[in-house]
Amino acid sequence: MSTVAPPRPPAAPSPSAPRRGAGLLLRWWRRLTAMRTAIVLLFLLALAAVPGSLLPQRSLSQNNVNGYFADHPTLAPILDRLYLFDVFSSPWFAAVYLLLFVSLIGCVLPRGLEHFRAMRAAPPAAPRNLLRLPDAGELRSPLPAAQALDVVEEELRVRRFRVVRRDGARGPELSAEKGYLKETGNLLFHLSLVALLLGLAGGKLWGYEGSILVTEGQGFCNSFQQYDTYSSGPLIDSGDLSPLCIDLEDFRAEYEENLTAASFTADIRYGGPGEEGRSTTIGVNEPLRLDGDRVYVTGHGFSPTFTVTRPDGTALEDVSVPFLPSDQSTMASQGALKVPDLQADGEDQLAIEGFFAPTGLVQGGILTSVDPRPLAPQVAIVAYQGYLGLDSGIPQSVYSLDASQIDRGSLTEVGSANLAVGEATTLPDGTTIAFTGYREFAALQYSHDPGQTWVLVASIALLTGLLGMLLLRRERVFARAAAAPGDGGTVLTLASLTRGSGENAPRFAALTDDLGAALGARTRAPEPEDPPRDS
Amino acid sequence: MTPDQLASLSDNLFSISVALYSLAVVAFSAQLAFGRRTARTRELVAAGGATVAEEVPAPAAEDTRGRRWGVIALGLTALGALAHGAVLVTRGLATDRLPWGNMYEFSTATVFVAVVAYLVFALRTPGLRHIGLFVLAPVVVAMVLIGLFLYAEAGPLVAALRSYWLAIHVSTAIIGFGIFFVSGIASVLYLAKVRHDERVAAGEDAGGLLSRLPGAAVLDRVAHRTAVFGFPIWTFTVIAGAIWAEAAWGRFWGWDPKETWAFIAWVVYAAYLHARTTAGWRGRPAAWVNVVGLLVMIFNLTFVNMVSTGLHSYAGVD
Numbered sequence: 001m002s003t004v005a006p007p008r009p010p011a012a013p014s015p016s017a018p019r020r021g022a023g024l025l026l027r028w029w030r031r032l033t034a035m036r037t038a039i040v041l042l043f044l045l046a047l048a049a050v051p052g053s054l055l056p057q058r059s060l061s062q063n064n065v066n067g068y069f070a071d072h073p074t075l076a077p078i079l080d081r082l083y084l085f086d087v088f089s090s091p092w093f094a095a096v097y098l099l100l101f102v103s104l105i106g107c108v109l110p111r112g113l114e115h116f117r118a119m120r121a122a123p124p125a126a127p128r129n130l131l132r133l134p135d136a137g138e139l140r141s142p143l144p145a146a147q148a149l150d151v152v153e154e155e156l157r158v159r160r161f162r163v164v165r166r167d168g169a170r171g172p173e174l175s176a177e178k179g180y181l182k183e184t185g186n187l188l189f190h191l192s193l194v195a196l197l198l199g200l201a202g203g204k205l206w207g208y209e210g211s212i213l214v215t216e217g218q219g220f221c222n223s224f225q226q227y228d229t230y231s232s233g234p235l236i237d238s239g240d241l242s243p244l245c246i247d248l249e250d251f252r253a254e255y256e257e258n259l260t261a262a263s264f265t266a267d268i269r270y271g272g273p274g275e276e277g278r279s280t281t282i283g284v285n286e287p288l289r290l291d292g293d294r295v296y297v298t299g300h301g302f303s304p305t306f307t308v309t310r311p312d313g314t315a316l317e318d319v320s321v322p323f324l325p326s327d328q329s330t331m332a333s334q335g336a337l338k339v340p341d342l343q344a345d346g347e348d349q350l351a352i353e354g355f356f357a358p359t360g361l362v363q364g365g366i367l368t369s370v371d372p373r374p375l376a377p378q379v380a381i382v383a384y385q386g387y388l389g390l391d392s393g394i395p396q397s398v399y400s401l402d403a404s405q406i407d408r409g410s411l412t413e414v415g416s417a418n419l420a421v422g423e424a425t426t427l428p429d430g431t432t433i434a435f436t437g438y439r440e441f442a443a444l445q446y447s448h449d450p451g452q453t454w455v456l457v458a459s460i461a462l463l464t465g466l467l468g469m470l471l472l473r474r475e476r477v478f479a480r481a482a483a484a485p486g487d488g489g490t491v492l493t494l495a496s497l498t499r500g501s502g503e504n505a506p507r508f509a510a511l512t513d514d515l516g517a518a519l520g521a522r523t524r525a526p527e528p529e530d531p532p533r534d535s
Numbered sequence: 536m537t538p539d540q541l542a543s544l545s546d547n548l549f550s551i552s553v554a555l556y557s558l559a560v561v562a563f564s565a566q567l568a569f570g571r572r573t574a575r576t577r578e579l580v581a582a583g584g585a586t587v588a589e590e591v592p593a594p595a596a597e598d599t600r601g602r603r604w605g606v607i608a609l610g611l612t613a614l615g616a617l618a619h620g621a622v623l624v625t626r627g628l629a630t631d632r633l634p635w636g637n638m639y640e641f642s643t644a645t646v647f648v649a650v651v652a653y654l655v656f657a658l659r660t661p662g663l664r665h666i667g668l669f670v671l672a673p674v675v676v677a678m679v680l681i682g683l684f685l686y687a688e689a690g691p692l693v694a695a696l697r698s699y700w701l702a703i704h705v706s707t708a709i710i711g712f713g714i715f716f717v718s719g720i721a722s723v724l725y726l727a728k729v730r731h732d733e734r735v736a737a738g739e740d741a742g743g744l745l746s747r748l749p750g751a752a753v754l755d756r757v758a759h760r761t762a763v764f765g766f767p768i769w770t771f772t773v774i775a776g777a778i779w780a781e782a783a784w785g786r787f788w789g790w791d792p793k794e795t796w797a798f799i800a801w802v803v804y805a806a807y808l809h810a811r812t813t814a815g816w817r818g819r820p821a822a823w824v825n826v827v828g829l830l831v832m833i834f835n836l837t838f839v840n841m842v843s844t845g846l847h848s849y850a851g852v853d
């Protein structure tokens with residue numbers, strides 16, 4: 001005997017490498033499509049979504065993400081490398097839901113095929129020993145076997161069972177089944193989930209969204225260059241955007257007595273470029289819906305207007321820029337007006353940084369806003385002179401000054417003032433800045449999502465399938481007739497099976513009672529060809 | 536009555552219902568304490584139409600003192616629920632709108648649904664009256680916390696909430712949450728009961744309140760049936776929320792924190808329903824999944840509303 005295993009001959013009867021590979025693949029496939037795996041993947045999906053709600057997300061607010069980077073300078077880059085600021089578009093989130101959907105398809109499709117085969121096949125033959133089923137019982141009837149089964153068949157058909165009669169080895173028998181729609185509901189539900197995912201993906205690939213602040217009396221056209229911010233799917237390019245222009249004619253914000261915002265409405269005019277266009281009113285909860293496109297009012301604010309007059313008398317009348325609300329309840333707003341081209345030389349540009357209060361209250365020299373309605377508008381401004389760097393090619397925010405320009409000294413403060421409408425302040429060089437009033441602006445959003453209708457239809461199908469799956473029950477009823485011992489008549493053995501729930505006993509008892517009653521009625525009542533006669 | 540009077544009537548009714556529920560807790564405790572079973576009986580228990588042969592403390596086997604306390608407890612609960620319903624009605628009349636516009640109103644309504652769901656079960660299934668203490672005690676705690684931390688003056692709705700979708704989306708959210716609340720408690724009791732039964736089987740003297748609970752199988756079935764009832768409602772809530780978000784916020788889904796946690800809860804409940812029909816997950820593991828579902832729902836109602844900043848910041852809590 002050798003203790004060393006002889007080398008295996010290459011032609012050993014073990015499965016060949018590709019076959020082994022296939023076996024392994026099959027095993028993995030089975031494991032992936034098992035219900036246990038589905039549960040684990042569902043858990044993973046729930047878990048994977050958690051950081052998306054606890055950490056700031058770029059898709060929701062780039063600002064908050066920047067804030068997080070500032071607060072956690074060492075941790076943030078690490079989290080970023082793990083996609084934790086873009087959880088819902090991260091590869092690992094996608095991996096979880098794609099695995100889940102592969103598992104789902106692999107699990108549900110074979111079940112579906114089996115289901116359609118079962119739907120066409122007759123209900124299966126009755127088990128040999130009916131009394132062994134969880135719900136079973138016996139009924140006696142003086143009717144002969146065939147007639148007794150007739151009664152049972154009729155009663156079951158009224159209850160929408162599919163019924164087959166067979167002559168089994170143990171006597172005439174009957175199998176009945178209903179509730180196929182339960183399984184159909186299950187299939188519909190799971191396949192709707194797939195449809196929903198496809199709709200979401202389509203919307204992401206071919207959708208876009210742009211946001212813009214529009215002051216009353218102005219407008220914009222649907223193009224990426226015009227939007228303040230936009231995002232678009234990878235399969236969209238600027239040529240695909242619907243040619244539509246929108247003008248904001250009037251904006252109104254209404255408030256309750258306690259200053260709760262009651263409604264925001266915008267009167268707009270929309271149409272193709274150069275067209276006269278049509279008028280409509282949009283507001284919160286009421287967007288403009290066009291073929292595949294929607295236009296929303298997502299916010300509003302004020303653009304204070306200023307008239308800047310140089311010592312030589314040249315003036316810029318009623319220049320304005322949107323001030324962004326920093327507090328929605330009082331509409332206190334902040335912004336910056338850059339006045340580059342009043343004089344040709346580049347070193348003497350003017351910038352105004354300001355705080356706007358629709359209803360101002362000055363206490364101790366500090367202006368605050370006490371009401372979101374423009375009842376007594378005031379501004380607190382700080383004026384700067386120097387080089388604004390607008391021609392430097394570095395992109396700048398339209399809504400604020402670059403603090404580093406002030407720190408570096410390229411902009412120097414030359415004056416500050418609190419102004420009510422009509423008031424003006426004069427800078428050391430003789431320039432006057434007059435606060436002349438305000439215009440309202442609306443924040444508008446233009447959205448295009450071709451997957452949206454598809455997603456809605458899939459959701460409705462999903463809910464329908466879910467209701468079918470949860471509310472319907474799949475039932476099988478079997479009956480077998482045998483001659484009663486003694487003086488004729490029949491013993492009916494009845495049994496039923498309900499899939500997936502053990503709550504069948506009272507229903508079975510009720511069914512047995514009904515069948516007993518029907519059999520009794522048939523026995524007592526004379527046959528139809530011998531109708532009862534009234535006296 | 537003027538709106539102000541109605542609003543303060545609503546606030547008073549809130550205190551009254553908390554008082555009634557607290558008395559009910561006392562009465563339920565007395566029922567458990569005095570309702571010593573004299574014999575174990577086998578009885579058919581209909582759990583929401585289901586019939587299970589289970590060993591449960593049959594009301595007939597309790598001594599009369601216990602039975603009397605049980606009736607008093609249920610009566611107090613029903614009175615409390617009446618006052619609780621009136622809190623919502625008077626709020627609605629005072630503000631001339633649906634009374635679920637802020638977190639105070641929303642959570643008050645949710646707890647109301649949970650109490651009503653429990654009452655329905657208790658009336659249909661006498662065996663379940665014994666879990667009253669375990670439902671009403673969390674209810675009282677929740678109501679006190681709501682009164683202390685979430686209270687908001689009666690007032691008009693902010694613009695975004697003025698939509699018929701408030702009636703659809705928020706009502707179903709309240710109903711779904713109330714039902715999941717009962718389901719989660721049934722699973723917690725199931726887990727406790729299973730452990731208790733194991734101790735008894737091991738010969739330990741496990742005694743105590745738990746021996747007077749309905750059987751583990753009944754509790755598990757209650758948990759499952761309520762979750763099956765709640766899941767389509769929750770599914771509808773999420774879909775209706777998406778439809779509303781499409782009109783109000785310009786997109787039907789944006790992974791706002793509230794949306795994210797609604798999704799997480801939905802996935803966890805789907806996992807629970809799967810677990811119930813999967814070998815190896817039935818029983819305790821599945822019940823744990825249901826408990827996690829309840830925790831997610833509570834987290835979504837409390838933490839996400841109050842701490843994170845999302846579009847759903849209508850809590851009205853400062």
Ligand code: HEM
Binds near residue numbers: 038042105107190763
């Ligand atoms: C996005 C993922 C999924 C969701 C949200 C989901 C949800 C559900 C729900 C709510 C039920 C109803 C349970 C009940 O009847 O009580 C169900 C049933 C079912 N699911 Fe899923 N499911 C998902 C994925 C899967 C996967 C991956 C599989 C297969 C591996 C699967 C197989 C089944 C089966 C076989 C049933 C019927 C259970 C029965 O008849 O007893 N599902 N699913």
